[in-house]
Structure formats: structure tokens, C-alpha cells
Amino acid sequence: MYPPRFEYASPSTLDEALSLLSGNGSDDGPVKVLSGGQSLIPLLKLRFASPSLLVDINRIPGLDRIEESGDHLRIGALVRHAALERSPLLAQRYPTMAAAAPLIADPLVRNLGTLAGSVAHADPAGDWGSVMLALGGEVVARSADGERVLPVADFFQGFYQTSLQPTEIVVEVRVPQPRGSFGGAYHKLERKVGDFATVGVATYLELEGGRISRAGIGLTAVGHQNLKATAAEQALVGNAPSGELFDEAARLAAEAAQPTANERGSVEYKRGVVRTYTRRGLDRCLQQAEGGS
Amino acid sequence: MEITVTINGEPVTADVDPRLLLVHFVREVADLTGTHIGCDTTSCGVCTVLLDGTPVKSCTVLAVQANGRQVRTVEGLMQNGSLHVIQEAFKEKHGLQCGFCTPAMMLVTSELLERNPRPTEKDIRWAISGNLCRCTGYMNIVKAVQHAAETSQAGQNQEEAS
Numbered sequence: 001m002y003p004p005r006f007e008y009a010s011p012s013t014l015d016e017a018l019s020l021l022s023g024n025g026s027d028d029g030p031v032k033v034l035s036g037g038q039s040l041i042p043l044l045k046l047r048f049a050s051p052s053l054l055v056d057i058n059r060i061p062g063l064d065r066i067e068e069s070g071d072h073l074r075i076g077a078l079v080r081h082a083a084l085e086r087s088p089l090l091a092q093r094y095p096t097m098a099a100a101a102p103l104i105a106d107p108l109v110r111n112l113g114t115l116a117g118s119v120a121h122a123d124p125a126g127d128w129g130s131v132m133l134a135l136g137g138e139v140v141a142r143s144a145d146g147e148r149v150l151p152v153a154d155f156f157q158g159f160y161q162t163s164l165q166p167t168e169i170v171v172e173v174r175v176p177q178p179r180g181s182f183g184g185a186y187h188k189l190e191r192k193v194g195d196f197a198t199v200g201v202a203t204y205l206e207l208e209g210g211r212i213s214r215a216g217i218g219l220t221a222v223g224h225q226n227l228k229a230t231a232a233e234q235a236l237v238g239n240a241p242s243g244e245l246f247d248e249a250a251r252l253a254a255e256a257a258q259p260t261a262n263e264r265g266s267v268e269y270k271r272g273v274v275r276t277y278t279r280r281g282l283d284r285c286l287q288q289a290e291g292g293s
Numbered sequence: 294m295e296i297t298v299t300i301n302g303e304p305v306t307a308d309v310d311p312r313l314l315l316v317h318f319v320r321e322v323a324d325l326t327g328t329h330i331g332c333d334t335t336s337c338g339v340c341t342v343l344l345d346g347t348p349v350k351s352c353t354v355l356a357v358q359a360n361g362r363q364v365r366t367v368e369g370l371m372q373n374g375s376l377h378v379i380q381e382a383f384k385e386k387h388g389l390q391c392g393f394c395t396p397a398m399m400l401v402t403s404e405l406l407e408r409n410p411r412p413t414e415k416d417i418r419w420a421i422s423g424n425l426c427r428c429t430g431y432m433n434i435v436k437a438v439q440h441a442a443e444t445s446q447a448g449q450n451q452e453e454a455s
Binding site: 001002003004005006007008010034037038041042044045054056058082105106107108109111112193194 | 360424
């Protein structure tokens with residue numbers, strides 16, 4: 001399968017890339033940004049996308065950093081899933097991300113695919129979207145006119161839709177640094193390595209003084225976009241962790257899911273998996289927060 | 294667009310359409326047909342090549358993205374006319390049936406052993422989890438990788454000793 005014809009540019013600076021984007025395409029189609037290409041190139045080959053110009057950002061230096069600065073962990077646009085999978089910083093301080101990274105696609109795709117690209121792609125079955133919802137992540141979008149910081153919860157606008165403007169590039173995705181004691185997990189049900197998730201659940205807890213000070217639950221592949229289980233999160237915050245509380249949060253998370261039936265499972269089945277995985281995830285979070293591993 | 298990709302140490306220059314996939318560049322421009330095309334949908338991994346040492350699916354990379362970079366294909370495993378230790382191991386342990394996935398399996402193995410010279414069985418299965426063998430001959434592939442790890446290790450020890 002061949003992609004449709006397009007022009008190709010491989011700028012060496014971000015400013016150059018942004019100026020190419022500010023042209024905003026032609027009658028022949030929009031301008032698309034190419035980072036890892038592991039979703040975009042398949043879409044081109046299937047002719048679901050027909051850009052007039054591809055702006056390959058892979059040769060722009062400085063976009064491949066994973067670093068803590070200010071109050072955030074910052075992940076540059078060119079950070080590959082494989083780099084996140086092998087990051088000691090993530091293993092130590094960002095357990096939800098560390099759990100999700102090795103479950104994304106397969107090792108070959110992880111060598112090229114990027115977290116920022118995955119979030120920008122906004123596939124409802126994408127794993128990073130729910131992780132970012134659970135962690136309170138933000139997208140940093142830059143255009144020739146300046147920079148916007150968008151909470152991931154507002155960034156997702158539906159099936160493959162985001163609030164990113166055609167002139168903007170996601171230059172960074174960031175999450176708040178953990179406070180107090182914390183734990184995180186990602187559970188994913190897939191038929192085989194590399195298949196889309198049947199269901200995925202990202203969980204995150206912070207504890208201070210024996211009570212839950214922050215809670216995050218993000219759901220994968222059970223709606224027209226990644227979903228934040230807000231009611232379940234609210235039920236947790238301010239309370240001391242207990243089996244009953246986690247059961248209630250798991251019930252609320254299952255209620256928040258809006259799955260559709262397909263070859264991967266029925267609506268009831270998927271809701272059941274959300275409930276089970278939320279419960280398992282919260283148990284795991286608590287175990288980590290209490291110092292277990 | 295004119296690009297130069299160094300494949301197995303040899304620069305290959307050609308004027309290509311930006312939509313040309315790396316796998317077609319390797320097979321049809323460089324005429325190296327050891328790299329196979331399977332699903333063509335980023336699923337099966339038989340088109341794996343090493344791009345600057347990293348295994349990638351060449352059906353999901355544009356040839357222009359490889360401009361100025363190093364590509365290694367199965368043809369690049371052989372050195373000075375003799376089989377690579379990984380090729381010997383696949384032969385010895387019968388790590389193939391039809392052979393269609395074998396070039397990719399061996400390239401993934403070479404990167405794995407570079408990064409992790411003593412992989413556990415789990416590490417091996419994890420590393421090849423993006424590569425399908427439709428003969429489902431995974432048992433012998435795993436054994437071949439283990440054998441390759443042992444023999445490269447033995448080779449290195451010998452070099453150190455001498």
C-alpha cells in the first residue's frame with residue numbers, strides 16, 4: 001500500500017516547522033506533523049488522511065527530553081515509548097506511566113512512536129490519553145503566535161478530535177510531580193501484543209496523613225475518547241483508603257464507561273473489566289503508597 | 294527528492310517520491326530482498342530493519358526519513374563471507390520453518406543481544422513480541438536466541454582470554 005502523494009519537509013528548527021504550519025495547507029489538503037509516524041503512516045496508507053504537506057519534526061533537536069523542572073515532569077514531543085519504558089525516573093516517580101509504557105503496541109512500534117504524538121492522535125483506544133487524564137496531564141501547544149497550555153481533560157474533544165489548532169505543534173506533554181506518598185498502575189486487556197485495548201484503566205493515588213489527597217482514574221477504549229472517571233475520583237479524595245471505598249470507586253468508574261459491543265467484548269463484559277481493573281489498580285496504588293512495591 | 298541511505302555500510306543514493314516507504318527503498322531501489330513485506334499494516338514485523346541500530350518496521354517509515362542514516366538489513370549480518378553467530382544459531386537450533394519471519398527475528402535478536410547480552414527467556418519473548426511467526430515456531434526461535442547469546446558470550450570470553 002502506498003500513501004497518497006504529499007510534499008515533505010524536514011526542518012531543523014521548531015520556528016521553521018511552525019512557519020510551515022502557519023501556511024495551513026492548501027486546496028490539496030492540510031499540513032500534518034510527522035513525529036513517530038506509527039499512527040499517521042498507517043492512516044496515510046489506508047488513505048484515511050491526505051495531507052498536502054508532511055512536516056517531519058524528527059530532525060529538530062531538543063524535543064527528546066524527559067525531565068523534571070518546575071512543578072512538572074516534561075516529556076518532549078520526540079520522546080519515544082521505548083525511552084519511557086526504560087526511564088529510571090519514571091520507574092521511580094511516575095508509576096502509572098511506567099506501568100503503561102511497556103504495554104503500548106509492540107517493541108518495534110515503541111521504538112518510534114511518541115507519547116506526544118499518541119496524545120495528539122486522540123485515539124479513544126490510545127493508552128497515554130487515559131494515563132494523562134489520571135495524572136492531570138497538560139499539553140503544551142506551540143504555534144508561530146505563541147504557546148498554549150491545555151489540560152488533557154479539555155484537549156480531547158471526541159473521536160480522534162482535539163482542541164489543537166492546525167497551526168500548532170504539541171511540543172511537550174507534562175504532568176505534575178508527585179507529592180506525599182503515591183502509587184500508580186495501568187491495567188490493559190488485549191487479545192494479543194499490539195492489538196488495540198479491549199479495555200484499559202489508568203489509576204493514580206496520592207496519600208497525605210492517611211487520607212487520599214489526589215486520585216486519578218482514566219479509561220481506555222470504552223468511549224468515543226479516553227474518559228476521566230471524575231465521580232469515582234471525587235468519591236476517593238478526602239477519604240481514608242478502604243476496601244469498601246475502592247469498591248465504590250470501581251462501581252462509579254464502570255458507570256462512567258460508555259463501551260460499545262464489538263468483537264472484543266460486549267458492553268456488560270467491558271464494564272465488568274473496568275470495574276475489576278479499577279479495583280485492582282487502586283489496590284496496587286495503595287500498596288505502593290504504603291511502601292510496598 | 295534525492296536521498297542517501299547507508300545500507301549495510303554502502304551508501305545508496307536515489308531520487309525518490311516522499312511517499313516511498315523504506316521497505317520499498319530497501320527491496321526495490323537497493324535490491325535487497327531479504328527484508329520481507331508481510332501484513333503491510335504495522336502488525337507483523339517481517340519488514341523489520343535496524344535504523345541507526347534500532348529495530349523498526351520499514352513498512353511504517355518513509356524512505357526520506359532515513360536520509361543520511363544507517364540501515365542494517367539481514368544481508369548485513371554476514372561478515373567476511375561467514376554467517377553471523379545469530380544466523381548459525383538459527384540454523385543450529387532450527388529457529389525457522391518457512392523462513393519468512395526469520396530475517397526480522399534475527400535483526401531483533403542482534404539488537405537485543407547488543408543491549409542485553411544475557412537475556413532471560415522472558416526478555417527474549419518480550420523482545421520478539423512485535424514479530425509474528427505464522428508457523429508459530431516460537432519455541433525454536435527462543436532456543437536459537439538463547440543459543441546465539443551463549444555462543445556470542447563464549448566468543449567474547451575467548452577473545453578476552455587470548
